[in-house]
Amino acid sequence: MLTTRQVYRETADRVPVNVEVPDTNLLNGETKVKKWKENWDELANLLMRNVQISPKKAPPSQLKSQPPQIIAVAKTNGRIDWETLVAHSDLKMVIARMTIGSQVDREFRYNFRFMSTNNFEQIGVYHYFLGGTDASTPEEQFQVIIKTLDDVGFNRRKNLFAIAVQTERNADFTPLVFTARLIAFINLMLRAGFMRPIIYCNNNSWKQLIDPSVDDKLFSELPLWIAHYTDKASPKYPDTWKSRGIPWWMWHYTDMGNWFSQGQFSSEPGDGALRDLLEPLRDFLDNLPYQVHLANEKRPKELSYLMTKKHYAKARLYKLDRDRFGFITEIFNHVQTSIFIFGGVMPLLWNFWKPYASGEILQSIYFLLSMSLVDFVLSFPFSYYDTFVIEQKHGFNQQTFGFFVVDSLKKTIVSLAITTPIVAGIIWLVQWGGDYFFFYLWIFISIIIFLLMTIYPEFIAPLFDKYVPLPDSDLKVKIEALAKRVGFPLTKLYVVQGSKRSSHSNAYMYGFWNNKRIVLYDTLLSPETIAELFPDTPKKEEEKPTTEPLIEVSSSEDEDEIGVKKREKKGMTDDEVVAVLGHEIGHWKMKHTVIHLTITEINLFLSLLLFGYLYKNQDIYSAFGFYNEQPTLIGLTLVFQLILAVYKEVFGIAQSFLSRHMEFSADKFSADLGYADQLAHSLIKLGVDNLALPVDDHLYSAVHHSHPPIPERIKALRKSQ
Numbered sequence: 139m140l141t142t143r144q145v146y147r148e149t150a151d152r153v154p155v156n157v158e159v160p161d162t163n164l165l166n167g168e169t170k171v172k173k174w175k176e177n178w179d180e181l182a183n184l185l186m187r188n189v190q191i192s193p194k195k196a197p198p199s200q201l202k203s204q205p206p207q208i209i210a211v212a213k214t215n216g217r218i219d220w221e222t223l224v225a226h227s228d229l230k231m232v233i234a235r236m237t238i239g240s241q242v243d244r245e246f247r248y249n250f251r252f253m254s255t256n257n258f259e260q261i262g263v264y265h266y267f268l269g270g271t272d273a274s275t276p277e278e279q280f281q282v283i284i285k286t287l288d289d290v291g292f293n294r295r296k297n298l299f300a301i302a303v304q305t306e307r308n309a310d311f312t313p314l315v316f317t318a319r320l321i322a323f324i325n326l327m328l329r330a331g332f333m334r335p336i337i338y339c340n341n342n343s344w345k346q347l348i349d350p351s352v353d354d355k356l357f358s359e360l361p362l363w364i365a366h367y368t369d370k371a372s373p374k375y376p377d378t379w380k381s382r383g384i385p386w387w388m389w390h391y392t393d394m395g396n397w398f399s400q401g402q403f404s405s406e407p408g409d410g411a412l413r414d415l416l417e418p419l420r421d422f423l424d425n426l427p428y429q430v431h432l433a434n435e436k437r438p439k440e441l442s443y444l445m446t447k448k449h450y451a452k453a454r455l456y457k458l459d460r461d462r463f464g465f466i467t468e469i470f471n472h473v474q475t476s477i478f479i480f481g482g483v484m485p486l487l488w489n490f491w492k493p494y495a496s497g498e499i500l501q502s503i504y505f506l507l508s509m510s511l512v513d514f515v516l517s518f519p520f521s522y523y524d525t526f527v528i529e530q531k532h533g534f535n536q537q538t539f540g541f542f543v544v545d546s547l548k549k550t551i552v553s554l555a556i557t558t559p560i561v562a563g564i565i566w567l568v569q570w571g572g573d574y575f576f577f578y579l580w581i582f583i584s585i586i587i588f589l590l591m592t593i594y595p596e597f598i599a600p601l602f603d604k605y606v607p608l609p610d611s612d613l614k615v616k617i618e619a620l621a622k623r624v625g626f627p628l629t630k631l632y633v634v635q636g637s638k639r640s641s642h643s644n645a646y647m648y649g650f651w652n653n654k655r656i657v658l659y660d661t662l663l664s665p666e667t668i669a670e671l672f673p674d675t676p677k678k679e680e681e682k683p684t685t686e687p688l689i690e691v692s693s694s695e696d697e698d699e700i701g702v703k704k705r706e707k708k709g710m711t712d713d714e715v716v717a718v719l720g721h722e723i724g725h726w727k728m729k730h731t732v733i734h735l736t737i738t739e740i741n742l743f744l745s746l747l748l749f750g751y752l753y754k755n756q757d758i759y760s761a762f763g764f765y766n767e768q769p770t771l772i773g774l775t776l777v778f779q780l781i782l783a784v785y786k787e788v789f790g791i792a793q794s795f796l797s798r799h800m801e802f803s804a805d806k807f808s809a810d811l812g813y814a815d816q817l818a819h820s821l822i823k824l825g826v827d828n829l830a831l832p833v834d835d836h837l838y839s840a841v842h843h844s845h846p847p848i849p850e851r852i853k854a855l856r857k858s859q
Contacts, residue, residue, distance in 0.1 A: 207231065208388075210264070213245040213757065220252035231260040233298065239268035239765065240282045241756045250290045262298025263287070264338055267323060268765060269316035269347070276323035284330065299327065300336035300363055304343045313349035320348075321356065336387065338363040344376040354378040361387040432458065434833045441833070441849060445826050453829040456532045463528055467520055474516060478509075479780070484772065485763035499565050502771040503558055514550050521546065532829060534640045541638070545602065552601060560586055565770045568753075576750035580743045587738075588650075595648045595655065604635040608658065613712040617656070620716055620811070626723050627652040637661050642828050645715075647722050654726070656719060661827070662710055714820035717813035724807030730800045737796075741789055748785075749777045797844035802854055809858040818852050 207228055211218060212235035223229070234249040236242065246263070253261045265283060268274060287294075303320065327335050337360050339347075348354060358378050364386040366373035375386045437450035445453065477483055488505055495501035525542060529535035537545070563582060571578045599605070608614050608631040621628035629649070636644065636659040643661040647654055710718070725731060752758065753773035758781070759765070764772055778786075808817050825832060825848045832849050839847060846854075 209233075210235065210390075211245075211249050213243045214761070215245070217245065218249065218252075220249075220256060224256050229258060231262070232258055233262040233264055233300065236263040236265055236286060237279070237283055238266040238757075238760050240274040240278050241760060242282065242286055244757055246286070247290055250292070254291065260298060262300060262336075263292065264300035264302050264336075266302045266304070267320060269319040269323075270766065274766075276319050276326060280323060280326045280330075294330065294332045298336060299332050300338045301327075303337060303339040303347055313347060314351070316347050317349040317352050321352075324356075324360070334360055336361045336363050338365065338390075339376070340365040341374040341376055344378065348376075348378070355382075358382050358384055363388045363390065365390040367391060429835075438833065444822055444832050444848065444852075449826050449829075450831075452532070453825075453831040454833075456528075456829040457831040459528050459531070463524065470520070475779075479762060479776070482763050484775075488764070488769065488772065498569075498769060499562050502561060502565055502769065505771060506558065506561055507554065510550065510554055514546075518546065529640065534642060534829075536637055536641060537639055545639075548602065552598065556590070556598075561771060564774070568770045576743075576746040580739075580746050583742060583746075584739060591648070592650065595657070599634075603638070605632045605657070606635075607631060608633050613663075613715060616712055616716045617719060620720060620723070624723055624727060624811070626726060627654050628656060629653055630655045632657045633660050633663070634658070635660055643824055645718055645722060647719075647726065656722070658715065662715055662718070710820055710823055711816075713813070713816045714823065717808055717816035718820050720808030720811050720813050721804045721817060724804035725800065727807060728800070728803055730804070733796075733800075737793070745778065745782060745785075748782060749774065752777050752781060791841050794841060794844050798840075798846050801845050801851070805851055805855055806858050809855050814855050814858060818855050821848050821851055824848075 208231045209229060210233045232253050234243075234246055234253060236246045236250075250261075250263070265279070267279065269276075301320075301323070324335055337357060339362075341364070348357070362375060362379050362384075364373050364375040366375070366389070373386065373389050373391060379386065434454070437445070437447050441450070487508055488501070491501050491504040491508070495504055522542070525535050525537060526539070564579060567579050567582055568575045608617075614631060617631060618628065620626075629652075632655060634657055636642070641661055642659075644659045645657065645662060647656045649655050753770070754768060756768065758776055759768050759772065762772075762776060805817060808814075824830070830848060832847060834843075834847055845851075
């Protein structure tokens with residue numbers, strides 16, 4: 139066995155502490171132990187009169203209905219309503235988390251102030267001790283503790299002080315160094331006049347952290363607060379106490395419901411809880427359209443002008459399949475996010491690459507690549523099901539499996555090739571930029587956005603799809619005439635072979651200033667035009683569902699009710715295509731793109747400003763397993779994905795409202811050009827061809843959809859005539 143003095147001698151080169159070497163009898167000197175035990179026995183007698191269970195009498199499951207009399211609180215509980223807590227509970231003792239290493243729990247001062255004024259029979263604090271090789275020293279942790287406790291009026295001889303010893307708080311450690319540092323820290327606490335510190339640990343953490351070559355008798359003299367979540371009548375606890383016949387003092391036996399219940403009395407949410415509060419609302423909203431789609435089995439009569447009963451039934455089946463798939467995907471994404479962020483995968487993966495990287499930038503790139511690989515593997519089955527089950531079933535998929543695999547890999551590789559240097563640049567700017575890095579970062583990302591908007595259509599998009607100029611035709615003449623009429627600086631007209639992936643339709647424009655281009659999906663055009671542009675495209679028969687429909691579809695179409703003729707072929711007339719482009723040009727004419735870009739830039743600046751304010755807060759990193767470092771990429775992930783979740787949600791809803799208003803304005807612009815009827819017909823055809831169900835929940839649509847429903851758009855077009 140090594141004595142305390144020997145531990146210090148053998149680890150002197152590795153333990154950067156400047157404290158007096160403790161005497162081996164310091165912790166178990168007869169006089170001091172007797173005095174400590176008298177104080178402790180008096181306190182223990184007080185507490186044991188009020189504790190709910192004795193493990194010799196009943197297992198925890200038999201007492202879960204009883205309110206706790208002892209709880210531990212921390213910043214994860216948020217801002218606790220102590221008046222309500224005291225009024226609705228029978229608490230005897232409260233312990234508040236004070237510090238993690240040299241970082242103070244942000245709710246500690248608030249909690250301790252109320253704990254001190256509510257006449258609990260006992261109050262105390264606990265400190266997460268960090269003894270890893272890259273942690274703050276015992277002296278540094280001690281100085282922070284002393285200052286913090288003196289600030290709040292902590293009574294060193296009366297109030298409890300616990301030292302939490304857990305492996306998850308010490309990612310980088312060796313047992314001998316950790317043990318030496320813990321001994322040094324305990325020595326500092328005793329010399330400062332604290333009542334015997336309590337050791338708070340679980341059995342496994344203690345075994346991993348404490349070097350077995352050290353004489354652990356010095357620890358056995360300290361009271362043990364054991365954490366073991368079990369329904370057995372007694373907990374597992376370290377041999378340091380058990381082998382000497384010393385019982386544990388306090389048992390933290392469940393993470394919810396009794397004794398040390400952190401969530402039960404919290405009146406306000408803690409870290410990430412604002413985001414969590416949105417989940418029920420989001421789930422409620424997500425469920426609304428499904429219930430509407432499920433209930434409206436028959437086509438409403440007022441929508442008879444939009445589609446036949448047969449098309450309505452097909453669109454409804456397609457929408458229900460997408461709703462159900464969306465539920466499953468959403469659940470999986472929540473689970474994946476929880477495991478990655480809350481389950482410790484992120485710090486595990488981050489620390490895995492540390493030995494192989496020469497700095498934070500390279501480590502961040504390795505981390506990004508590995509996370510992308512994991513995400514690709516996990517999302518691939520969902521993409522496959524989406525494409526080859528749902529889209530195939532409803533006649534949209536045009537891809538072969540080989541094309542799908544190559545296309546998925548190509549997207550991932552191109553995305554990483556673009557993202558990796560951008561991430562490296564962001565990290566470098568954060569490190570170099572000082573207090574105003576967020577401003578430089580805003581400029582950098584803004585330049586990247588404009589650069590990508592310029593080069594993507596010209597150089598990146600052609601890697602995935604075939605683009606050809608629209609040949610001389612009546613359609614080209616009509617489009618050029620429209621552009622000239624409204625002063626639109628059209629330079630090129632393209633057709634993209636979107637039909638090799640899907641039969642969904644679309645059209646868009648791009649380019650800055652006097653260099654505008656228009657792109658039409660070939661699915662908008664007639665089959666004859668497609669055959670002329672892409673002669674190597676195989677002709678396909680009309681797709682039929684590959685599986686039986688979920689409900690019986692009537693074959694009667696009631697054509698007398700339909701305001702549009704039955705169409706055997708997809709595609710639009712030339713005038714209808716021109717009407718759609720009139721809508722797109724309307725966005726340009728009314729500077730909608732400029733408005734969107736301006737709002738995006740303002741949002742980006744505010745988000746980066748908030749990130750600059752938050753990213754140095756060690757509590758954020760510690761809450762997710764990064765205790766002694768603040769990686770920029772991790773900070774970006776946590777701040778933007780979790781902390782700013784509420785802001786992003788509100789901003790997204792506001793954007794949806796603005797976008798819907800702009801869509802109505804662009805429709806009116808096309809109608810004012812004389813294309814009201816043609817645009818209405820094109821919207822109807824787009825709805826039928828894409829199986830767009832014209833029935834939806836109004837609240838969900840207003841919050842989530844950037845485009846108004848087709849019936850609302852057609853109604854507005856009729857008013858404009």
